[in-house]
Amino acid sequence: MTFEELKQQRSCILLECISGSKAYNLQVPTSDTDIKGVFILPQSELYGMSYTPQVANESNDEVYFEIRRFLELLEKNNPNILELLSTTAQNELYRHPLMDLVKPADFLSRLCLDTFAGYAKAQIKKAKGLNKKINQSYPKTRKPVIEFCYVISGGQSMPLLEWLYEKGWRPEDCGLSKIDHFRDVYALYHRQQFTTAVAFKGIFSGENANDVQLSSVPRGVDPPGIMHFNKDGYTVYCKDFASYWEWVELRNDARYQHNQLLGADYDSKHMMHTFRLLNMAAEIARYKEVRVYREDRDFLLRIRNGEFSYDTLLEMAAEKLDQMEQLYAASDLPEQPDPALAASLLIRIREEYYVPKKH
Structure with missing residues (x-):
């Protein structure tokens, strides 16, 4: 079928x-x-x-x-x-x-506490996701690996790019070698340390690289710098970057523009449905019926129109969830x-x- x-x-x-x-x-x-x-x-x-x-x-x-x-x-x-x-x-x-x-x-049973509350929490999560993305802003070009690299200088860490600028060195003239037992930590060398030509690969292979790269370094020379690549931070950044631009591509522009016009930093429609679900769940416990047609239309549309702050709505939702648990604890609905x-x-x-x- x-x-x-x-x-x-x-x-x-x-x-x-x-x-x-x-x-x-x-x-x-x-x-x-x-x-x-x-x-x-x-x-x-x-x-x-x-x-x-x-x-x-x-x-x-x-x-x-x-x-x-x-x-x-x-x-x-x-x-x-x-x-x-x-x-x-x-x-x-x-x-x-x-x-x-x-x-x-x-x-109708006590399961409604979990199912309706579960749907309501999912709506809050979706609204939170938009809240996060509205308050994020990523340029269309992803940051390169080198922006997540740091060196030890004067007993403190400093961004690798700043350190290289102070020395007048270019990343492509540098070479990295691994340091045993130190995760994502490398010895950093520069060509001018050597009297004979060395074929260093540079710190990373290009703007689209996802990791640093190692070079073959002659023995017997101390590195002028110790570098750490914050790989975990870079991985999280790349995930958030991809997620943000996927959201931009797939978002419902009418809803997004609606929220922008309201000045709301959350998806007001998701939050409206959060409270619809919570109110319906409370009615099931009180009256043993599912009231689809909403008599609380004015209140719910006020949420949709962005009349409440995001934090205020979260506080109100938490209070309603507590009330729901009390209502179901006192209800004589069957367990299932x-x-x-x-x-x-x-x-x-x-x-x-x-x-x-x-x-």
């Missing part, structure tokens, strides 16, 4: 809903329409060698879960699946009568859903769909 085949066999669709911001009542003029749903495999494909757990279009704006996968995730209290099952009637595009057998209240329920529902739905009762 592919997404295109499912669209051609709409009789296999059991549930189809508007999802995302429009289902949450958090839409803005630029919001897209996302669709999520549930389908059931044709009987012939179910009996075959393959199984299709879910299908989606190329942009991932429309996602459909096969009924078995849907029930598996529901049993795990997956927030996306609980939201789909609890979508308000006004956002349901189609609902097969068999879906009435699957009731959100039958699956009945493990037999999903299995019995799956059997009944397949039986009634594949072999409808005659009236």
Whole structure:
């Protein structure tokens, strides 16, 4: 089963809903329409060698879960699946009568504390990642190895480039040899120390080098300098450099510009969803229901509009997480859903769909 085949066999669709911001009542003029749903495999494909757990279009704006996968995730209290099952009637595009057998209240449990909080923490992490990248700035040219090299001078370390400048030496006229038992530490020599010509390779091979390079050094001559290459620091820098420019290339420019206009040094949309998830989790503990349509729209959109500082939001989120733990500790929700329920529902739905009762 592919997404295109499912669209051609709409009789296999059991549930189809508007999802995302429009289902949450958090839409803005630029919001897209996302669709999520549930389908059931044709009987012939179910009996075959393959199984299709879910299908989606190329942009991932429309996602459909096969009924078995849907029930598996529901049993795990997956927030996306609980939201789909609890979508308000006004956002349901189609609902097969068999879906009435699957009731959100039958699956709600203390697992929601971990799943909703886990999703919320993931949103904070994503917002933190943007916070870090907005406050980073890397030129398009990566720093060379030599900027991570230092020499001992006067009992202290100093940047190699400064040391070479003071001596009037060029890096390509220098040679390095390893010092035993000292990691990333090298004896540094210069051609003018030798009365005969020496073929030093230089400190590194070029601007794109990822390490220093060694030269063959004649014996019996003391090095004028001891050099350390901060290889660990260079590795971290290269990783951050690559990550930053990958983010620049792949980032959602509309969202980035939105955050820039707000003057927000974090992804305000991720933080909005953090609080949506935390509030929904608290409502599950209090009222034993998943409230997809957000009555707290004004507060959540204030977050999206950058009205709170990043640090303030982190403090508020930490406070809400503490409150959630207290709510779930006092709740009489079961530890987890009945493990037999999903299995019995799956059997009944397949039986009634594949072999409808005659009236």
